[in-house]
Amino acid sequence: MLDDTAKNKLIxxxxxxxxxPIYAGIFRSHVGDVKAVDxxxxxxxxxxxxxxxxxxxxGKSTCGxxxxxxxDITGGSVKINGQEIGETPxxxxxxxxxxxxxxxxxxxxxxxxxxxxxxxxxxxxxxxTKLNRKEKLAKVHELMDAVxxxxxxxxxxxxxxxxxxxxxxxxxxxLALNPKFIVCDEPxxxxxxxxxxxxxxxxEDLQERFGLTYLFISHxxxxxxxxxxxxxxxxLGKIAEVAPRDALYADPLHPYTKALLSAVPEPDPDLTTxxxxxLQGDVPxxxxxxxxxxxxxxxxxxxEICRQSDPEFREVLPGRFVACHHFNxxxxxx
Amino acid sequence: xxxxxxxxxxxxxxxxxxRTRNGEVHxxxxxxxxxxxxxxxxxxxxxxxxxxVTMMSLIGLLPSPPAEVRQGQVLFDGRDLLQTDADTLxxxxxxxxxxxxxxxxxxxxxxxxxxxxxxxxxKRHMGMSKRAANKRAVELLELVGIPDAAQRLKDxxxxxxxxxxxxxxxxxxLACDPEVLIADEPTTALDVTIQAQILELxxxxxxxxxxxIIWITHDLxxxxxxxxxxxxxxxxxxxxxxxxxxVFKNPQHPYTKALLETIPHVRGERAERLQVIEGQPPMLGDAPTAxxxxxxxxxxxERCARENPARAxxxxxxxxxxxxxxxxxADA
Numbered sequence: 001m002l003d004d005t006a007k008n009k010l011i012x013x014x015x016x017x018x019x020x021p022i023y024a025g026i027f028r029s030h031v032g033d034v035k036a037v038d039x040x041x042x043x044x045x046x047x048x049x050x051x052x053x054x055x056x057x058x059g060k061s062t063c064g065x066x067x068x069x070x071x072d073i074t075g076g077s078v079k080i081n082g083q084e085i086g087e088t089p090x091x092x093x094x095x096x097x098x099x100x101x102x103x104x105x106x107x108x109x110x111x112x113x114x115x116x117x118x119x120x121x122x123x124x125x126x127x128x129t130k131l132n133r134k135e136k137l138a139k140v141h142e143l144m145d146a147v148x149x150x151x152x153x154x155x156x157x158x159x160x161x162x163x164x165x166x167x168x169x170x171x172x173x174x175l176a177l178n179p180k181f182i183v184c185d186e187p188x189x190x191x192x193x194x195x196x197x198x199x200x201x202x203x204e205d206l207q208e209r210f211g212l213t214y215l216f217i218s219h220x221x222x223x224x225x226x227x228x229x230x231x232x233x234x235x236l237g238k239i240a241e242v243a244p245r246d247a248l249y250a251d252p253l254h255p256y257t258k259a260l261l262s263a264v265p266e267p268d269p270d271l272t273t274x275x276x277x278x279l280q281g282d283v284p285x286x287x288x289x290x291x292x293x294x295x296x297x298x299x300x301x302x303x304e305i306c307r308q309s310d311p312e313f314r315e316v317l318p319g320r321f322v323a324c325h326h327f328n329x330x331x332x333x334x
Numbered sequence: 335x336x337x338x339x340x341x342x343x344x345x346x347x348x349x350x351x352x353r354t355r356n357g358e359v360h361x362x363x364x365x366x367x368x369x370x371x372x373x374x375x376x377x378x379x380x381x382x383x384x385x386x387v388t389m390m391s392l393i394g395l396l397p398s399p400p401a402e403v404r405q406g407q408v409l410f411d412g413r414d415l416l417q418t419d420a421d422t423l424x425x426x427x428x429x430x431x432x433x434x435x436x437x438x439x440x441x442x443x444x445x446x447x448x449x450x451x452x453x454x455x456x457k458r459h460m461g462m463s464k465r466a467a468n469k470r471a472v473e474l475l476e477l478v479g480i481p482d483a484a485q486r487l488k489d490x491x492x493x494x495x496x497x498x499x500x501x502x503x504x505x506x507x508l509a510c511d512p513e514v515l516i517a518d519e520p521t522t523a524l525d526v527t528i529q530a531q532i533l534e535l536x537x538x539x540x541x542x543x544x545x546x547i548i549w550i551t552h553d554l555x556x557x558x559x560x561x562x563x564x565x566x567x568x569x570x571x572x573x574x575x576x577x578x579x580x581v582f583k584n585p586q587h588p589y590t591k592a593l594l595e596t597i598p599h600v601r602g603e604r605a606e607r608l609q610v611i612e613g614q615p616p617m618l619g620d621a622p623t624a625x626x627x628x629x630x631x632x633x634x635x636e637r638c639a640r641e642n643p644a645r646a647x648x649x650x651x652x653x654x655x656x657x658x659x660x661x662x663x664a665d666a
Contacts, residue, residue: 026391042340055525055526055527055528056496056525064410087427092492092616119418153360156517162614190375191378191616192380192381192552193552193554193596194592194593194594194596194610194611194615195381195599195614196596197596197597197608197609197610197611198610198611200608201607201608201610219525219526220601221526222597222599222600223598225488225598225599225604226492226604226605226608228599239450246604249601249604259527260526260527261600262530263526263527263529263530264526264555264558265529265530265533265553265555265558265559266446266555266559266599266600266601267557267558267580267582267597267599268558268580269554269559269579269582269583270579271558276530276532278527278531279530279531280499280531282495282498282528283525332343
């Protein structure tokens with residue numbers, strides 16, 4: 001999907017920071033910050049899918065929400081279609097919401113149990129358009145067709161649907177206002193294996209049909225390989241590596257990406273697991289990230305400099321960005 | 335299945351039903367399998383396929399009502415666990431059959447220290463003194479790779495990370511040297527890098543301790559890496575049973591085949607489009623009189639709606655519940 005039109009940057013994120021303050025003691029004094037997202041930069045081209053992968057707690061969901069400005073961000077800039085929204089107040093953002101939507105992880109929790117499907121999918125239309133009842137119902141039916149839900153179910157409540165169908169309702173709601181950009185936050189994590197494929201195929205079909213741009217957040221590396229055009233790997237609030245999909249999976253550069261990929265169990269009993277990289281220990285707390293490179297506590301090829309200074313996030317090969325001292329050396333040498 | 339001597343657990347024709355306000359749910363239907371000494375049996379299936387309920391039924395962990403084990407035999411050490419009284423069963427559970435649950439957050443008691451929870455089975459089942467139990471608890475934590483074990487006994491579950499908590503759960507399950515360990519989705523709540531650590535740990539422990547393990551999961555990748563033999567469950571039934579290589583290289587049931595095709599891979603070829611199993615898993619409202627997979631099966635024919643296929647052996651150790659299975663293997 002990388003033709004000429006796809007070269008247009010729809011989303012530009014630069015040095016995005018999202019810190020959550022911690023208050024403690026009887027005076028609720030500010031004692032520190034959870035640095036959930038700590039200086040993240042990436043671009044998303046129009047019509048592409050950027051996969052954002054990482055382990056739980058690495059800040060990938062926070063990052064997705066911050067890009068949509070569901071939070072008031074701590075620092076950095078977010079541009080959508082060239083327009084800076086990093087500082088825009090929430091009431092003005094509301095007018096821009098139709099262009100940027102979100103599909104949430106848990107379809108059970110993100111749909112109001114007291115509203116019918118028609119009400120749920122129609123709510124964004126009430127909020128942002130002036131359709132009359134008949135037009136609205138027609139639009140709701142059209143959306144239900146688009147996501148593969150039976151129109152006759154429009155008066156049912158979310159609990160009457162299965163997990164996969166509920167996720168379709170969530171997708172229809174996100175599509176209601178003809179958005180350009182959708183953040184999919186673990187849209188398939190709560191679904192069964194056989195249902196995951198249905199939803200992923202639906203997302204791909206809709207992308208083609210409506211020219212959507214996705215930020216696809218997931219911890220499932222094999223599914224991201226399937227759906228994404230480019231992939232960003234996050235670790236402890238920072239991006240370790242961004243690369244085109246095939247390059248990343250064939251030849252991961254960052255030691256964390258290597259370890260993450262080799263940790264995914266492959267459904268083939270003949271594959272040897274001898275050369276697997278097993279990381280020791282756990283992810284450090286984002287309240288108190290280690291000095292230097294944030295991966296230095298678990299990195300199998302850690303060097304002295306990694307404990308001293310934070311590696312720069314730079315382009316080491318065309319289209320491939322890595323934050324690792326190993327590659328700083330290489331590029332310096334050549 | 336012959337070769338009875340080496341079997342530690344033999345489950346025959348197990349049926350479990352839940353009674354609800356909206357009628358019965360037939361969660362487990364005619365499930366039979368056996369577990370050999372030192373073997374790792376993988377059980378795969380989607381949520382609602384009955385894999386957890388089967389294992390809970392074995393050792394009497396289901397609340398009754400609403401659950402009712404209607405029929406079947408579970409032979410363990412010459413006795414039928416389903417006919418055993420609650421006290422004896424309690425002695426077997428924990429001491430001779432260990433259980434690791436899915437979510438280490440909710441299955442450890444938050445108000446007791448990890449040390450207390452580790453000592454509890456040792457005192458209850460092995461009659462150890464507090465001091466002896468403490469010593470053993472330290473050994474166990476070291477066995478599962480928790481650094482600084484003696485110190486950490488005094489910590490509460492919330493002071494451990496997810497992976498460490500799961501190690502504690504495994505340590506508790508191993509406390510009394512069980513002959514059988516049942517692990518219900520033990521790595522599902524963990525990250526892949528932590529999952530890899532736990533899988534390595536289990537492989538290592540198997541070599542050291544040689545117990546038989548039943549490993550329940552929905553992740554075929556995990557199964558491929560550790561299992562010796564696999565049960566595939568669908569709609570409360572075992573639809574296929576085979577050695578691990580057979581399941582992945584020569585799957586016979588249409589559900590197993592479809593399941594293998596729907597999952598994307600991290601290595602090797604990347605499919606342009608994912609294969610899909612259309613439709614939804616069955617509701618299990620009535621006792622099955624037809625094949626549970628027929629509504630989603632691409633090869634279903636009229637007989638599938640009339641009869642429920644019985645499991646038939648197609649090659650040694652490989653049996654399938656499908657009318658088409660035998661004929662296809664004859665072709666191949």
